[in-house]
Amino acid sequence: VPMTLADMIPVPDLGPKKIKLFWQTLGITTLAGLQEAARAGQLRALPGMGEKSEAKILAGIESLSRRTGRTPLEKAWPFAEEQLALLRGVKGVVAAEVAGSLRRMRETLGDVDILVAATLPELVMAAFTTQGAVARVLGGGPIKSSVEFTNGMRAQVWVHPPEKFGTALQYATGSKDHNVRMRELALKQGLSLSEHALTPVDGGAEILCATEEEVYARLGIPWVAPELREDRGEMAAALAGTLPRLVTVNDLHADLHMHSTWSDGKATILEMAQAARARGLRVIAITDHSHSLGIVQGMKPEDLAARQMEIDAAQAEMGDSLRILSGVEVEIKADGTLDYPDEVLAGLDVVIASLHVSLRQPREQITERLLNAIRNPHVDIIGHPTGRQIPDRDPADLDMDAVLAAAKESGVALEINANPRRLDLNDVYARRAKELGIPLTINTDAHAPDQLALLHFGVAVARRAWVEAGEVVNAWDSEKLLGWLKAR
Structure with a gap:
């Protein structure tokens, strides 16, 4: 079997x-060969194919070519947490924080940047560069080192004196455009801002800042959360x-989207209920898939009564400590209809409607399905x-202006899915939804108890979108949330 066949696996829908x-009938062994065959119309006549399937494969190959090679948040975050735990345990370390795109919680990033405040930088460099998982040291020095790990990740560590850590962290967090605004503000006050200090332009003594809060306060503005630092109006707001x-x-x-063995x-x-209670939640919705999404063995309407018995038993076990709602993630089918009839949906506490199939339909068609x-x-x-x-499947080609307008009119909530492979809505559309007054909900879409811990990724998206707690339905108190659901 040609090894190059593996290069085709990342192509969506293949x-x-x-x-x-393709290999056995057309002798295709490379991704380039597959693209050439698709463009020539050679795939559509094969068993199980067709013109639409051929077009999907071609679109998938083109999608791969647009990828940047950046690391998804899903992979970078736990890796960075491990590095921070290691570095914070080194003698002389006062603080250690991620910086750059990761601290701003962008959905993808390049290298992982870490800043350390320490009195013994040589110990930090030694601990960082001599880890067993280090494949090679890309660059090293007394206060900065860059390494590549055996998992392919790359990370850089800078060590700064504790008294200069605030300006260093602010500078390294970025974004570049936010930092330009910060330097402009500093200059208006007769100061030059660098990663080392605030320095009077008239040649006076450096002003050292051990924390970021001191940097912003010295410029006369409140601290700006890292997620906002994209030059999208945060400086004017500050x-x-x-x-x-x-x-937060x-x-x-509450978490209104999760799945069980049903x-x-x-x-x-x-x-799932016990895990949710352990995380401090007061309300959960069990929203198993409907049956037409066959790959996940979804529920038929006649299964709901038996599942309700299990919900009731779990509710009795949980008592007043947690409310368990009966819900469904109903499939929006390829023809635009929902998987359950209205009379079945009306009997559930929570109904989530989602697109999973035929995501490459033309814009007008797939938009109408969602509407x-x-x-x-x-x-x-x-x-x-x-x-x-992320990073395997591009979003559907939706007319988001129409989607947002319809959501505003209907009062339906739009989800920020916290799974780091989704983060959907993204921050741009979540902010537009917020500005339109559309309710948002941040859910884990958990398929196992440990996935409830993914919630913070969705919160990060919401924070990048300037979202406040009152704009998120599952941040409402239980009485208000349940009242909203009942009134829907």
Whole structure:
């Protein structure tokens, strides 16, 4: 078997069976050969193919070519956490923080940047560069080192004196455009801002800042959360005193999207409930897939009564400590209809409607599918609205202006899916939804108890979108949340 066949696996909507078919029937062994054959129309006549399938494969190959090679947040975050734990344990270390795109919680990043405040930089450099997982040291020095790890990740560490850590962290966090605004503000006050200090332009003594808060305070503005530092109006808001009070993980009392063993989840309803209670949640919704999404063994309407019995038993076990709602993630089918009839949806506490199939339909067609779901009076939430998966699947080609307008009109909530492979809505559309007054909900879409810990990724998206707690339905108190659901 040619090794180059593996290069085709990342192509969306292309599995091992089709790869084998192309190889054995057309002798295609490379990704370039596959693209050439698709452009020549050679795939459509093969068994199980067709013109639409051929077009999907070609679009998938083109999607791969647009990827930047940047690391998804899903991979970078746990890696960075491990590095921070290591460095914070080194003698003489006062503080260690991630910087750059990761601290701003962008969905992808280049290298992982870490800043350390320490009195013994040589110990930090030694601990960082001599780890067993280091494949090679790319560059080293007394206060800065860059390494590549055996998992392909690259990271850089800078060590700064504790008394200069604030300016260093502010500078290294970025973004570049935010830092330009900071330097402009400093100059208006007769100061030059660098990673080392604030320095009077008239040659006076350096002003050292051990914390970021000191940097911003010295310039006369409140501290700006890293997620906002993209030059999208945050400096003007800081100067005007109108920065948002961003939502936090602790603000969220409910998770309205999770799965159990009744579809493709890995845990029982009681196990999910116990894990949610341990994380401080007060309300959860069990939203198993509907049946037409066959790959996940979804639920048929006649299964709901038996599942309700399990919910009731779990509720009795949990008592007043946690409310368990009965819900569904109903499939928006390729023809635009929902998988369950309205009379079934009306009997559920929470209805999430989601796109999973036929995501490469033309814009007008797939947009109309989503609009049909938004306008259904029984749908409470649109789950992961664009259907993307980072980095493997581009978002559906939706007319988001039409989607947002319809959501505003209907009052349906749009989900920020916290799974780091989705982060959908993204920050740009979540901010537009916020500005339009569309309710948002941040859910984990957990398929196992440990995935409830992914919530902070969704909160980060919301924070990048300037979202406050009052704009997130699962940050409302239980009475208000349940009242909203009942009134839908």
